[in-house]
Amino acid sequence: MAGDNSISDMRKHYNNLDSALIHGGVYGDITTGAVNTPIYQTSTYQQDAIGQDRGWEYSRTGNPTRYALETLIAELEGGVKGLAYASGMAAITGVLSILKSGDKVLISSNVYGGTFRVLDKVFVNFGINYEIVDTTDLVATETVIKSSHGTVKAVLIESPANPLLTITDIKALAEIAHRYEALFIVDNTFMTPYLQRPLELGADIVLHSATKYIGGHSDVIAGLVVTNNDDLAERLAFVQNSTGGVLQPFDSYLLIRSIKTLHVRMDRHVENAEKIATFLDNHDAVNVVYYPGLKSAQGYEINQSQAKNGGAMISFELADGYDAPKFFASVNLIALAESLGGVESLACHPASMTHASIPKEIRDKVGITDGLIRLSVGIESVDDLIQDIDQAIAAAATV
Ligand SMILES: Cc1ncc(COP(=O)(O)O)c(C=O)c1O
Numbered sequence: 001m002a003g004d005n006s007i008s009d010m011r012k013h014y015n016n017l018d019s020a021l022i023h024g025g026v027y028g029d030i031t032t033g034a035v036n037t038p039i040y041q042t043s044t045y046q047q048d049a050i051g052q053d054r055g056w057e058y059s060r061t062g063n064p065t066r067y068a069l070e071t072l073i074a075e076l077e078g079g080v081k082g083l084a085y086a087s088g089m090a091a092i093t094g095v096l097s098i099l100k101s102g103d104k105v106l107i108s109s110n111v112y113g114g115t116f117r118v119l120d121k122v123f124v125n126f127g128i129n130y131e132i133v134d135t136t137d138l139v140a141t142e143t144v145i146k147s148s149h150g151t152v153k154a155v156l157i158e159s160p161a162n163p164l165l166t167i168t169d170i171k172a173l174a175e176i177a178h179r180y181e182a183l184f185i186v187d188n189t190f191m192t193p194y195l196q197r198p199l200e201l202g203a204d205i206v207l208h209s210a211t212k213y214i215g216g217h218s219d220v221i222a223g224l225v226v227t228n229n230d231d232l233a234e235r236l237a238f239v240q241n242s243t244g245g246v247l248q249p250f251d252s253y254l255l256i257r258s259i260k261t262l263h264v265r266m267d268r269h270v271e272n273a274e275k276i277a278t279f280l281d282n283h284d285a286v287n288v289v290y291y292p293g294l295k296s297a298q299g300y301e302i303n304q305s306q307a308k309n310g311g312a313m314i315s316f317e318l319a320d321g322y323d324a325p326k327f328f329a330s331v332n333l334i335a336l337a338e339s340l341g342g343v344e345s346l347a348c349h350p351a352s353m354t355h356a357s358i359p360k361e362i363r364d365k366v367g368i369t370d371g372l373i374r375l376s377v378g379i380e381s382v383d384d385l386i387q388d389i390d391q392a393i394a395a396a397a398t399v
Helices: 007-013 017-023 064-077 088-096 113-126 138-147 170-179 230-243 249-259 262-281 300-306 324-330 360-366 382-395
Strands: 081-085 104-108 129-133 152-158 183-187 205-209 223-227 286-290 313-318 346-348 372-376
Touching (some): 017 064, 017 262, 064 081, 088 205, 088 223, 104 138, 113 129, 129 138, 138 170, 152 170, 170 183, 262 286, 262 313, 324 372, 324 382
Parallel strands (some): 104 129, 104 152, 183 205
Antiparallel strands (some): 081 223, 205 223, 346 372
């Protein structure tokens, strides 16, 4: 035997996340030695006798390829259990489904529109209520929890939040939520475990739209959840199996494959984003830039303390005399599209796209203006991207 590379022993050979991305979870295939996780494209498993299975019964309950991914994301986020779902929304639905009628969820004032919608249009029908708070304001958030007389059972945030990239102090809010016995849930989609690990900062549950950076290639819809609490793990797994929104084996394989390059992709995404944010910040035709990696950004210091850097999402508004729709009509290399986190750069209009399900009066109140432009910075040549943005801004001039 060439060395100690058995699956269970792999973890003792590395100390860094960069290696875990490649060797973590269930490494390879113990039966054949295949270095890649096989795609177990099966719905069921033959049992040796009644009551004697080989660890697998039915693929909604468990599938070896999905299990490899679930084990990997749990390791990367530092939790005890990972769960993979058919989409980010299925993941969020799975998490919220552990709540009961009469419970209330606090959400931060700019979360993904779909998160708002599932609470506003689906969970309210089951007696689970929500309230929107500016979680960057810890005093205001604690006041809301306190005045809710024990009904707030969960606080769900994004940091950076979609689309204004606001930063919430994760550690401080975890302490507040726990003081009132509320679960603290962090949607870590914009950061990934490579840039931010919310469980280490006190979160009970971390979740992802893995459709984004974790998938990274705009070719799969998926969701992931990790918890560091055994009781929560059991409840989440029960709901996942009962409601059935699981990720398919092939898509699980695609995510395992993508995660192997997460660090390399993220480094380049961020390098490009930092240059583009600085370019926009210095541009006369740009009114405001929202990017947590800029020293002038809201929550810059907090973000520096809880994340590796500012990530690769940027939002901005053009100055008077420039028209956002014209900007979108003029980008060439950058595609006008929903979603984010893929290798290709995308531009989106949150007010009419990702956040259209939030009523205009709430959008205006939280600052999601009709002129807001959101960029998902890809890993193309940054010079080409800046050239494209520059010419689109020039074409957006109304005078
Ligand atoms: C921050 C965030 N969370 C959750 C979701 C929902 O994920 P999915 O589209 O994979 O269902 C999205 C989708 O854009 C998102 O941006």
